[in-house]
Amino acid sequence: MLYGHFIEHFHRQIYGGIYDPGNPLSDKDGLRLDVIEAMRRIKIPVLRWPGGCYVSAAHWKDGVGTKRTAHFDKAWRVEEPNTFGTDEYIKFCRKVGCEPYICTNAGTGTAEEMSDWVEYCNLKTWGQWAKQRIQNGNAAPYNVKYWSIGNENYLDGEIGAKSAAEWGRLVTESAKMMKRVDPSIELSAAALADLDWNINLLKNCGDKLSWISLHGYWDGIWQTNDYGNYGACMVYTNTIDAQVKKVRGTLAALGLDHIRIAFDEWNLRGWHHPNVDKGLGPDDYLAPRDLNDENRRYTMADAVFTACFLNMLNRNCDIIGMANYAPVVNTRGCIFTHPEGIVLRSTFHVFEMYSTALGETVLDTFGEEVPLFSTQDKQGGNAETPALDLVTTLNKSGEVVIGAVNKDPGKTHTLRIDWRGSSLDAAPVGYSIHTLSGKSTESYNDIGHDQAIPEKPVESAYKAGDLISLAPHSVNLIRFINQKY
Ligand code: AHR
Numbered sequence: 001m002l003y004g005h006f007i008e009h010f011h012r013q014i015y016g017g018i019y020d021p022g023n024p025l026s027d028k029d030g031l032r033l034d035v036i037e038a039m040r041r042i043k044i045p046v047l048r049w050p051g052g053c054y055v056s057a058a059h060w061k062d063g064v065g066t067k068r069t070a071h072f073d074k075a076w077r078v079e080e081p082n083t084f085g086t087d088e089y090i091k092f093c094r095k096v097g098c099e100p101y102i103c104t105n106a107g108t109g110t111a112e113e114m115s116d117w118v119e120y121c122n123l124k125t126w127g128q129w130a131k132q133r134i135q136n137g138n139a140a141p142y143n144v145k146y147w148s149i150g151n152e153n154y155l156d157g158e159i160g161a162k163s164a165a166e167w168g169r170l171v172t173e174s175a176k177m178m179k180r181v182d183p184s185i186e187l188s189a190a191a192l193a194d195l196d197w198n199i200n201l202l203k204n205c206g207d208k209l210s211w212i213s214l215h216g217y218w219d220g221i222w223q224t225n226d227y228g229n230y231g232a233c234m235v236y237t238n239t240i241d242a243q244v245k246k247v248r249g250t251l252a253a254l255g256l257d258h259i260r261i262a263f264d265e266w267n268l269r270g271w272h273h274p275n276v277d278k279g280l281g282p283d284d285y286l287a288p289r290d291l292n293d294e295n296r297r298y299t300m301a302d303a304v305f306t307a308c309f310l311n312m313l314n315r316n317c318d319i320i321g322m323a324n325y326a327p328v329v330n331t332r333g334c335i336f337t338h339p340e341g342i343v344l345r346s347t348f349h350v351f352e353m354y355s356t357a358l359g360e361t362v363l364d365t366f367g368e369e370v371p372l373f374s375t376q377d378k379q380g381g382n383a384e385t386p387a388l389d390l391v392t393t394l395n396k397s398g399e400v401v402i403g404a405v406n407k408d409p410g411k412t413h414t415l416r417i418d419w420r421g422s423s424l425d426a427a428p429v430g431y432s433i434h435t436l437s438g439k440s441t442e443s444y445n446d447i448g449h450d451q452a453i454p455e456k457p458v459e460s461a462y463k464a465g466d467l468i469s470l471a472p473h474s475v476n477l478i479r480f481i482n483q484k485y
Contacts, residue, residue: 002323004046005047005048007047007327008051008053008054010273010327011076011330035342039098055105056107057105058080060104062082063082064087075159077276090138099146100144100146102117102148103147106153106174111174114174115180123182144185147178148189149170149174150162150170164199165200168201168205175187175189179208187211188212193243198250202256202259212251212261217270218269219232219236222270224274228301234407235378236305237304237407244261268332272291272292300473304475311405315362333345349436353434353454358391359395363393367390371386372384372386373387388404388415390405401479403477404477405476411472413470414470416466419464428481428482429462429481431462432481433458435458435474435475436453
């Protein structure tokens with residue numbers, strides 16, 4: 001579940017994104033078939049919904065039944081029609097073949113409203129909410145396993161923000177009621193790498209949680225949309241696991257070995273939504289949101305950063321059990337929709353390479369003499385960054401598969417593998433390398449413009465000690481072949 005995704009009721013992610021009734025590319029339920037096909041290609045295991053900031057003032061009961069009540073969405077200051085609600089979301093997840101993961105309203109919502117949602121989704125027939133689901137045409141329970149209590153309630157800007165003390169109590173009472181409905185559900189709660197927040201949360205209800213949620217956006221361009229260039233984005237990779245290290249320590253100190261991290265919102269780029277609090281008219285705060293959908297912006301910087309983050313997730317898979325790219329469709333997503341079709345951005349191909357080829361077992365990897373390259377951070381400060389970022393895995397066929405990233409924008413670097421002590425009784429006899437590099441760091445994909453797509457895998461003979469070359473600004477999946485067939 002490290003290759004999960006997130007979708008929010010924000011701008012064109014739902015309406016005009018995955019849900020596009022009347023478009024000939026949509027099915028009878030109004031769901032975009034080309035988007036579903038693309039999401040199946042990257043084997044999405046879990047999809048978090050409906051927010052994000054949106055959820056902290058949204059009430060799920062407005063989005064079920066034959067009479068949908070539109071509401072003014074105070075998070076994003078638009079009218080939410082509620083025509084895409086729980087039943088449509090579950091239907092979408094079934095078509096994609098992924099697990100649903102529902103984030104509840106702990107802003108203006110209550111423990112009762114959250115547990116009623118669990119009743120609606122998971123009780124067979126008892127109570128009014130299961131009966132409503134049946135009345136709405138869905139006899140069998142949805143058995144939604146993953147639930148999150150709240151979204152970023154630690155932020156002042158979040159509707160229904162809470163103090164650390166308030167948060168521990170609210171999550172405890174909400175978890176208690178939700179688990180009374182269905183003790184089998186796995187609960188997460190909004191958190192960050194902050195000791196006070198987490199200690200209050202975990203001391204109050206660590207026994208009721210299976211997950212702790214973290215979010216991360218590194219190029220914080222929410223207001224300015226001033227994209228960090230390739231070099232600046234590589235500097236971000238030097239601290240890509242900072243939050244994980246801190247939370248790992250907190251969980252260990254509290255002895256909460258049963259809790260894992262759900263990094264359930266992450267993206268290199270913060271979403272652009274300026275003037276939410278002060279924009280006087282829709283032009284002030286709505287029009288700028290279209291700037292998230294300029295495909296030329298999603299270059300090899302985004303692809304290389306994404307691969308480094310997936311490497312970090314795999315290297316820490318003993319404590320990170322889920323991650324959700326934010327979002328999957330439109331805004332900063334890996335899939336862009338337009339009325340006649342979709343664009344698969346550079347990041348889509350990273351997800352396809354990793355979700356289809358990286359192994360399920362992660363092996364310890366030790367590197368020496370990793371070359372550094374000089375670059376500048378976004379503030380113009382000089383920084384030295386390791387050129388290579390690796391994760392080593394074993395796939396189901398017993399083959400070693402390495403996710404290898406060369407972050408250096410200008411230089412090819414080589415890899416020499418030392419097989420002594422490996423689980424193999426002899427070095428492999430060959431390898432296949434699958435590379436995504438683009439023609440330059442600025443390569444991107446758009447309608448009729450495919451510059452950032454992977455080359456065909458290349459197979460080579462191999463003997464221990466051989467050097468393997470990694471192209472500049474490249475993401476590589478190297479699969480070692482144990483014996484020639
Ligand atoms: O910028 C989008 C927001 O990022 C999401 O709604 C929220 O969860 C996070 O702060």
